[in-house]
Amino acid sequence: xxxxxxxxxxxxxxxxxxxxxxxxxxxxxxxxxxxxxxxxxxxxxxxxxxxxxxxxxxxxxxxxxxxxxxxxxxxxxxxxxxxxxxxxxxxxxxxxxxxxxxxxxxxxxxxxxxxxxxxxxxxxxxxxxxxxxxxxxxxxxxxxxxxxxxxxxxxxxxxxxxxxxxxxxxxxxxxxxxxxxxxxxxxxxxxxxxxxxxxxxxxxxxxx
Numbered sequence: 001x002x003x004x005x006x007x008x009x010x011x012x013x014x015x016x017x018x019x020x021x022x023x024x025x026x027x028x029x030x031x032x033x034x035x036x037x038x039x040x041x042x043x044x045x046x047x048x049x050x051x052x053x054x055x056x057x058x059x060x061x062x063x064x065x066x067x068x069x070x071x072x073x074x075x076x077x078x079x080x081x082x083x084x085x086x087x088x089x090x091x092x093x094x095x096x097x098x099x100x101x102x103x104x105x106x107x108x109x110x111x112x113x114x115x116x117x118x119x120x121x122x123x124x125x126x127x128x129x130x131x132x133x134x135x136x137x138x139x140x141x142x143x144x145x146x147x148x149x150x151x152x153x154x155x156x157x158x159x160x161x162x163x164x165x166x167x168x169x170x171x172x173x174x175x176x177x178x179x180x181x182x183x184x185x186x187x188x189x190x191x192x193x194x195x196x197x198x199x200x201x202x203x204x205x206x207x208x
Contacts, residue, residue, distance in 0.1 A: 032141015033149065035197045038157035039065075042136045044099065044129035047116045052127045054097070054151075054158060061093030062152040062161075062188060064181060067101045067131075067142040070118045071109035072204035075145045077170050079122050082146070085166070085181060086126040094150075094185050096126040101137035101145065106207040137206060144203035150184045150194070161188060164199030 033039060043053040054063060064085055068075040086096035104111035112130050119128045131137055140149055141163075150162035162184035167176035184194045 032139060033160045033163070035160055035163065037160045039149065039151050039160055040139060041158070044131060044136065045112070046127045046129055047112075047119045047124075052097070052129055057095065059093065060095060060153055062150065062185070063158065064089065064094055064096045064185065065140070065149040065151060066096060066098050066146050066166075067137055067140070067144075067148075067206070068098050068146040069100045069102045069107075069110045069204070070114055071107060072145045074170050074203035078146050078166055081166055081173050083122070083125055088182070089185050090125070092185075092189060094189075097129065098124070098126055099129045099131050099136060101131045101134060101142060102207040103134060110207070134206075134208060142201075143206060144201040145206060146203050147201040148181055150181060150188070152188050161194050162197055163201075165201050168199075170202055 039054075041054045043051050046052045054060075057063070066082060068078070068082065070076075082096060082098065090096070100110055100115055102110040104114075108114070115128055115130060118124075140147075142149075146166060148162070148164060148166055149160055151158040152161045153159075162181065164180060166179075166181050167173070168178040168180070169176035178196070180196055180199050183196065187194045
């Protein structure tokens with residue numbers, strides 16, 4: 001009888017452990033990347049009709065991946081700052097890779113053709129990719145436009161080092177005194193720890 005109780009107890013512990021592991025796994029899949037994760041590469045269509053992947057950037061030290069779009073007022077407010085980030089850090093090995101995660105059927109302003117128009121109007125200096133089928137943004141865990149992921153290229157892959165907002169004032173660039181992305185990349189370039197690794201992304205919800 002005692003042996004039976006022990007066996008039942010062991011089976012219960014195993015069942016609970018399996019449930020806990022499964023729960024963590026599902027949570028990880030639902031929530032996307034966390035700091036220290038390795039980001040999976042992608043191959044998405046750019047506004048020049050070519051296909052872009054992170055592997056194409058052989059000399060890059062990392063990437064500033066920004067989920068953004070045409071119509072969102074927050075994204076529009078940050079466009080000039082995104083261009084400046086690309087100009088500032090592309091030459092240092094951290095180019096901007098912008099991705100439109102929205103479903104154009106839900107929001108026609110974010111269609112691929114309109115992406116081309118917007119990029120030309122603003123003079124985007126970076127790739128502007130279309131997440132066709134919305135397969136990439138859920139992997140990252142992006143929920144807003146804009147939503148930023150700073151990746152560092154390492155021997156183990158592209159490691160996630162920062163997740164969140166570009167800075168702390170979407171309304172006015174000159175009033176932003178916490179420049180999260182800029183500070184993160186500068187720290188990585190110096191071989192230092194990113195000072196603020198996670199912030200809350202402020203923007204429009206991604207349209208599924």
